[in-house]
Amino acid sequence: MSTLQTLDRGLNALEIIARTAGGMSIAELAERLQVHRAIAYRIVATLEAHALVARGADGQVHLGSGLMVLASHFEPQLRAVARPLLTTLARETRATAFLSAAQGDECVALMVAEPDEGVLRVGYRVGSRHPLIRGAAGIAILTARPESPDEPDEVKQARRDGYSITRGQLQRGAVGVASPITTVERRPGGFEGCVGVVALDDLDTAAAAAAVRDCAGRIAALMG
Template structure:
């Protein structure tokens, strides 16, 4: 049986269809992928089957098939499974088809060059995870590198404040997720909530040394037609490189950029966010 937490995390095997009969193996395969996406490390077939209430033999066969298709990776040490590189290929193609990367990458390159700071794009892949889908490096001598496909908790750092500001999560769910995030110097939850409200009003957030000591992140969300966050752009660098004035100016540039991208992705059917003074002068 599924726990309440698993139900909240969309691990449920039941799916609503408008027409036709669902294919059980496909429903189970997607439940397995979602479960693996929520894990911090590799897990065994038995653990997956137990968590999802699947027949152990069925679960094992589905995992072997997914591994053969490279969407799941099998680790010989520990006989465990994690998400595989094949998913990144599919995700990249999907992003290209809907135009996200064609819009995002030139903006990331511009921001990285303008601020001499690495810029990253994070896709919200569930109610509790984001995934790095694009990045642009700067010519600065000091770089912070992350691999495409790297996943982080939804509420981490500056992008976590931005996601929480628009995701519509209940306070207790935010409290639960926030407590589970491993951070070097986390502020109290009440302070986090106050910073979430500031991010909602300002359109951006800044995290200094909270997630990782010595590292500052500046983020702004890209909202969908319902006003929910599905992407976020983030600058990441050493705290010593971010004066208050520089961080504020960079944050405003990020916010203007994400709002512009949001309007382009939404198309003419959605009312655009109001232009900021910076945008009206461009």
Template sequence: MRTLEDHGLIARDPAGGLVLGTGLATLARAVARDLQTAALPELTSIANELRMTAFLVVLDRGDCTTLTSVEPRHSGSAVVQRPGTRHPIDAGAPGLALQAILDDSQWEAISPQRPRRPEMASVREQGFAVTHHEVLPGVTGVAAPLSLGQGLQPAAIAVVYVGDERPADRVGTSLVEAARRISEQFD
């Protein structure tokens, strides 16, 4: 614990209990730096074009974990998706997008004895996933998987917005194009 404390990864609260330290923020910025660097311009463009929070997620032991997010520059309000936010892979559009790129052995390794969602064929055909009210009540998510090649964590880009009245097909098409541009950088 002292070593972690010395490196700022944990700290002590006033009562002497352990809390996460500020050094974790620096450490987190270094995770998948190439992927974050490649995705950031596309996320910024998508966030501002669609006026929605755009974010990059990776698979982490059966969860979708947000690596980085961009809020729209000119929007009255936006759903916030902070780096480090997690939710199970079997919920939400990012989870469906990640499921779509996992092969059967990868799926079995992270989610034994749990079937894939029935929407997988549709997600693979369209190139994006749409969910309503799954991770947060009243919030719609749209996500597209990234094709990054061997050796890189499965990843996806996504947007979230309140309600379900915006045209998900238009949003999905924009995400698919952005995902293609990001993925080309890893060919």
């Protein structure tokens, strides 16, 4: 499928601006996009008209409030897609299933589904957060990022396996299994999430890993 060059440049501009915390000048943006400054100016003006970017008094370009409006519509769509799959995952594995996402340097649980059976459950709740470098969910998210020479061995292993397994890192006696949600083309600044399950020591990790990878793949496909 062919792409529309102007739209592609506009989206690339948003990604570049998003990765520049302090904002950037139109001249800097033009250099990063490898276009004439006049073209960069028109791109910014168009994005600004839709409140996707904003220019401060110093001329620096920042992300605009319009992106918050768009983002507010993303989570309900994600919930609609993921809820039935997460419920099935919890039932199949007899474990607490979750969908988590990266927020800064932390991993945050966005959705949780409990198994129907009255088994002992691990206390994992919506809003639970922990460092990305701890717990199966955070490690799974890190595996979808570009490789880093100083990344922990458990991230490297999880990347090779396609899933992460941790024991007792967040709660004593708990076993977590998680797999990243990766779309066909993952762009910088996009959604960084994972699907996983957490239970006590009797979790069948091999079966859980297969179920978690399948669920993550289904959600990724539905998200496009």
